Amino acid sequence: MFKAYKYRIYPTHEQQVTLAKSFGCCRWYWNYALNLCQETYRTTGKGLSRGYLQGLLPALKKEYPWLKEDVYSQCLQVVALNLSTAYRNFFEKRAKFPRFKSKHGRQSISYPQNVKFEGTYIKLPKVGLVHCRQHRSFEGTIKTVTLSQNPDGKYYASVLVENPKEPPLLSTEGKAIGIDLGLTDFAITSEGSKYNNPKHFDKHARNLKRKQQKHARKRKGSKNRNKSRVKVA
Incomplete structure (x- = not known):
């Protein structure tokens, strides 16, 4: 059973700069991959798989060194996964067509692993220990952590947890x-x-x-x- 928890986090100024770079890298890669998918479909009538998009990253990191320096590598891998999921949701009529992202709206990045809590702090790759207001504790294994910055400047961490406990059975008594x-x-x-x-x-x-x-x-x-x-x- 999966359950999500959302916490307010308070990064320092230096950590905010690091997060801004990470947001920018993931946003750039999303827009680059989305534009490539659209151009490929116009010319060939075919789409691009998640594996193909992820395979572009080594060459892109050589061409744009800041992709390797400013963001955790697995955050970029998640971008290709999210874009592939967005296309699938569109074709199955569960969502609108994927749109390009702007630096003026809500920003977010996802960490698929190597995130852990230490007391009142959350430890993130390339960012370090960030103070977190953990108003609710959880049990289970952390699957994904998504950091977001709202347009009002506040930061949040959404933690997806897999809990081994079975959900309670429904009762017909009472x-x-x-x-x-x-x-x-x-x-x-x-x-x-x-x-x-x-x-x-x-x-x-x-x-x-x-x-x-x-x-x-x-x-x-x-x-x-x-x-x-x-x-x-």
């Missing part, structure tokens, strides 16, 4: 309670209990609208527009 979800009330049970809808978004919608209007008036490319973008995020 009393069942029906739950009806609604808009006026968040939930109403068959026993008559009501739970109010907190409407968190509505409470802040006016403030969000005001910040979005200010953001639209900022000059594109300016520092003030970037500050405004963070506030909206």
